Amino acid sequence: MGSRAIHAPAGDGATVVTSQKVREGCEDDYQRWQERTNRAVRAFDGFEGTEMYPPGVGDERAWVVVFRFSRLDQLTAWLDSSERRELLAEARPLFDGTPTQEVLAGGAPPQAKEEAVTAVISHHVRPGREEDFARWQVKAFKAQAKYPGFMGNELFRPVEGIQDNWVVVFRFDTRQHLDEWLASDTRQRLLEEGERYFSGYDVQKVGSAFSGWFRFGAGADNAVPPNWKQAMSVVLGLYPTVMVLNLTVGRVLTDLRVPGYLSLFISNMLSVSILTWFMMPLVNRIFAFWLVPQRARSVRTHVAGAALVMLGWALCILIFGLTSG
The missing domain is CATH 3.30.70.100 (Alpha-Beta Plaits)
Structure with a gap:
């Protein structure tokens, strides 16, 4: 070379x-x-x-x-x-x-x-x-x-x-x-x-x-996951964040008759903040075995991590389906 x-x-x-x-x-x-x-x-x-x-x-x-x-x-x-x-x-x-x-x-x-x-x-x-x-x-x-x-x-x-x-x-x-x-x-x-x-x-x-949401320290562990893993993980963190905000802050804003464009801005600001400083760090820690390229070395690990993320999706859908009515 x-x-x-x-x-x-x-x-x-x-x-x-x-x-x-x-x-x-x-x-x-x-x-x-x-x-x-x-x-x-x-x-x-x-x-x-x-x-x-x-x-x-x-x-x-x-x-x-x-x-x-x-x-x-x-x-x-x-x-x-x-x-x-x-x-x-x-x-x-x-x-x-x-x-x-x-x-x-x-x-x-x-x-x-x-x-x-x-x-x-x-x-x-x-x-x-x-x-x-x-x-x-x-x-x-x-x-x-x-x-x-x-x-x-x-x-x-x-x-x-x-x-x-x-x-x-x-x-x-x-x-x-x-x-x-x-x-x-x-x-x-x-x-x-x-x-x-x-x-x-x-x-x-x-x-x-x-x-910006996928940093695993310095040196050799500073690699980012493949895009498909990133997208799956972001959905896992984003969906419950948005649902909880819709069921809480969203209803308050509606009751207060806040204009739709302003309500959407407030919801987006809150969801991105929660996602960046709480949800994604939590998801990164839980799924580090699957997200960190140096740890996910086998097909079994790739499949197992993806299955767990999809299970998380299903649980979120079930929970919000039963609670949001």
């Missing part, structure tokens, strides 16, 4: 974003291997943290892992270490194709905000068209900034003798808004124009739509 480094002052922090497609059926072995890798990297000077993101919808089994170091030279020491080379050699049978990585030195980290979803795009710029590409990228940034959910972008230039790629990092508030930009007609027209300046590009996505 070749390193693509983007130069910045040595003390500004450094991040490597790795994308690797895992062979079908090898997910459990891969996660165990990634745990060992996370333990190995912690022993290196300057290590600050790691995050792992399971494949999202349409990501073709691509797992994204982020490592953060205090300085570029400390990150380079890890990338060039014999420990990492041995780990990569061991994991080669688990990967479908060659893993890719981008090293970002300086600037904000790819996951600067908990709710942000980030794209890391590496461009292979044609020789002699570098300044044309930079001007084209400015044009693309201006167009991108007009789309819903846009949160910011950064451009990392290559370093002579280290790597030739230009890397663009941009963020949106949700996965849906990011995908809307990536699939937009505006971007397709820009890409057609940009083909004069670059011969190819690679896209990596980092983040999760519900990431």
